[in-house]
Amino acid sequence: MTLSVSDVKRIADLAYIEINDNEVKETLNQLSGIFDLIETMQAVDTSTVEPMSHAQSVVQRLREDEVTEADQHGLYQSIAPQVEADLYLVPQVIE
Numbered sequence: 799m800t801l802s803v804s805d806v807k808r809i810a811d812l813a814y815i816e817i818n819d820n821e822v823k824e825t826l827n828q829l830s831g832i833f834d835l836i837e838t839m840q841a842v843d844t845s846t847v848e849p850m851s852h853a854q855s856v857v858q859r860l861r862e863d864e865v866t867e868a869d870q871h872g873l874y875q876s877i878a879p880q881v882e883a884d885l886y887l888v889p890q891v892i893e
Contacts, residue, residue: 801829 806826810817817825871884880887 801826801833 806822875881
């Protein structure tokens with residue numbers, strides 16, 4: 799994909815970026831390099847590569863799901879300003 803100076807100016811205008819003539823040429827070179835890299839990457843045949851969720855074969859070590867702390871529900875409820883039916887009552891802020 800080839801970009802022109804007018805394309806870069808239009809992109810900058812759409813992005814609300816002020817850009818002068820020196821920056822336009824530099825930006826054009828950078829964008830052209832990016833598009834060249836994308837074309838190179840798209841040229842690689844990946845039809846035989848199996849999709850993967852991670853670049854390495856990593857397994858997440860999981861711990862057993864067990865309770866490790868004592869139940870302090872009663873303590874937390876006892877210091878709350880207002881509790882009803884094991885629920886915390888808060889002031890209404892939206893009418």
